[in-house]
Amino acid sequence: MANDDDGRSAGEAARGRDGDRRARLVDxxxxxxxxHGIADLSLRRLGAAIGVSHRMLIHxxxxxxxxxxxxxxxxxxxxxxxxxRLRLEPGRSPVDVARLLWRQLTDPATAGxxxxxxxxxxxxxxxxxxxxxxxxxLMTDWLEPLVAAETAGGADPAAAxxxxxxxxxxxxxxxxxxxxxxxxxxxxxxxxxxxxxxYGTE
Amino acid sequence: MANDDDGRSAGEAARGRDGDRRARLVDxxxxxxxxHGIADLSLRRLGAAIGVSHRMLIHxxxxxxxxxxxxxxxxxxxxxxxxxRLRLEPGRSPVDVARLLWRQLTDPATAGxxxxxxxxxxxxxxxxxxxxxxxxxLMTDWLEPLVAAETAGGADPAAAxxxxxxxxxxxxxxxxxxxxxxxxxxxxxxxxxxxxxxYGTE
DNA sequence: TGCGTCATGTACCAATTGGTACGCTCGTGT
DNA sequence: ACACGAGCGTACCAATTGGTACATGACGCA
Numbered sequence: 081m082a083n084d085d086d087g088r089s090a091g092e093a094a095r096g097r098d099g100d101r102r103a104r105l106v107d108x109x110x111x112x113x114x115x116h117g118i119a120d121l122s123l124r125r126l127g128a129a130i131g132v133s134h135r136m137l138i139h140x141x142x143x144x145x146x147x148x149x150x151x152x153x154x155x156x157x158x159x160x161x162x163x164x165r166l167r168l169e170p171g172r173s174p175v176d177v178a179r180l181l182w183r184q185l186t187d188p189a190t191a192g193x194x195x196x197x198x199x200x201x202x203x204x205x206x207x208x209x210x211x212x213x214x215x216x217x218l219m220t221d222w223l224e225p226l227v228a229a230e231t232a233g234g235a236d237p238a239a240a241x242x243x244x245x246x247x248x249x250x251x252x253x254x255x256x257x258x259x260x261x262x263x264x265x266x267x268x269x270x271x272x273x274x275x276x277x278x279y280g281t282e
Numbered sequence: 283m284a285n286d287d288d289g290r291s292a293g294e295a296a297r298g299r300d301g302d303r304r305a306r307l308v309d310x311x312x313x314x315x316x317x318h319g320i321a322d323l324s325l326r327r328l329g330a331a332i333g334v335s336h337r338m339l340i341h342x343x344x345x346x347x348x349x350x351x352x353x354x355x356x357x358x359x360x361x362x363x364x365x366x367r368l369r370l371e372p373g374r375s376p377v378d379v380a381r382l383l384w385r386q387l388t389d390p391a392t393a394g395x396x397x398x399x400x401x402x403x404x405x406x407x408x409x410x411x412x413x414x415x416x417x418x419x420l421m422t423d424w425l426e427p428l429v430a431a432e433t434a435g436g437a438d439p440a441a442a443x444x445x446x447x448x449x450x451x452x453x454x455x456x457x458x459x460x461x462x463x464x465x466x467x468x469x470x471x472x473x474x475x476x477x478x479x480x481y482g483t484e
Numbered sequence: 485t486g487c488g489t490c491a492t493g494t495a496c497c498a499a500t501t502g503g504t505a506c507g508c509t510c511g512t513g514t
Numbered sequence: 515a516c517a518c519g520a521g522c523g524t525a526c527c528a529a530t531t532g533g534t535a536c537a538t539g540a541c542g543c544a
Contacts, residue, residue: 101521117408119321122501133523134502144502195407202404205397205461206319215462238471245472246452249459253451256458259407260417269440270447277479303491324531335493336532346532485544492539500531508523514516 102140105130109147110154114192118148118199152200152214158193160221174233175279182251182271186258195259222248243278250274304342307332311349312356316394320350320401354402354416360395362423376435377481384453384473388460397461424450445480452476 230240325336432442
């Protein structure tokens with residue numbers, strides 16, 4: 081017999097002391113992936129980087145695919161957190177919220193995370209049907225609160241959807257620009273231009 | 283001795299009858315890559331797909347890296363062509379040009395090409411310093427004519443740069459939205475909203 | 485006809501990949 | 515004290531990778 085096998089089925093239950101270990105591994109993995117990309121990731125290199133043998137990664141996550149899924153999940157969670165942390169603030173004007181969000185997204189500290197977002201997105205585009213869930217989450221998680229904000233700001237639902245979609249797309253486009261050019265000043269200026277058009281500030 | 287080696291140095295000169303073959307191979311390669319992505323590309327699979335042995339790919343291009351470089355170059359060229367083909371038209375209003383460009387970019391026939399653009403972009407983000415050239419081309423090739431158009435439309439240079447940058451980012455963001463959601467109607471509506479804000483049409 | 489050059493396929497190579505087998509080392513319950 | 519099970523590392527595996535060696539043609543030129 082002498083079998084290894086975790087009978088743990090990864091995702092659920094069993095938060096019994098090694099849940100910590102798992103969680104810490106995922107965290108470290110996301111950090112590493114944000115820094116080095118997801119494309120040429122190998123279990124061995126990842127393991128070496130975060131201080132475990134690749135054997136342990138398979139032990140805890142079952143397979144590379146499952147580990148990747150968990151990395152994506154955790155990364156999505158971090159992005160969502162970024163958003164929800166903003167909407168909590170009361171009584172801000174929409175422009176200020178937008179500016180705040182923008183500043184947070186363009187914080188150099190989270191640059192890796194943003195790059196990872198695009199990487200996951202592009203990656204999922206090529207992936208099979210199981211990637212659809214990821215893609216949907218990537219869009220709706222952001223679209224929903226934005227639509228809500230627009231509706232609250234007093235726009236009919238159709239217009240709110242249009243505006244939310246436009247805003248999200250523009251932010252992402254500018255974010256990609258910033259990542260590729262690194263020209264913060266230029267991109268910030270473009271963002272200000274957008275805010276002027278979008279909120280009609282003069 | 284009995285050596286194989288092409289002394290051709292790939293890129294230049296030697297358009298001597300096999301330039302055709304090379305060019306056709308690059309073309310087929312770009313098509314294949316647009317359809318299947320660049321991430322899990324292998325010389326063997328690519329070769330099988332376009333009807334040559336992976337040996338031939340190396341023979342004609344020297345290495346996978348050089349082949350990839352050429353694919354990227356050709357892909358960029360196609361994108362640029364897409365743009366220049368539009369600016370030739372005389373006497374169109376900016377809104378119409380924009381709408382035309384948008385329709386061309388969102389043509390399902392070029393969807394693979396657009397996806398490839400994002401893939402190359404994301405890929406280059408993680409790449410070494412040789413990728414900088416690619417990234418710069420990816421931005422300036424588009425930004426320049428847009429800035430020119432804005433300036434011609436009567437805006438001071440600073441504003442023209444801001445507006446061009448904003449327009450490009452928004453188009454790309456919406457394009458990414460379209461690729462991930464496939465919701466053409468919704469994205470088109472957002473685009474119309476943008477054109478209204480951007481050109482002040484009522 | 486014979487020779488050389490180029491295009492191409494087949495067979496191979498070392499390196500790297502995800503995943504597995506197995507054995508060592510502890511901490512803990514009895 | 516001792517057995518046992520979980521956590522872990524080492525050594526391994528087959529598959530796939532980019533790249534190379536070599537043989538085999540086809541074609542042109544003498």
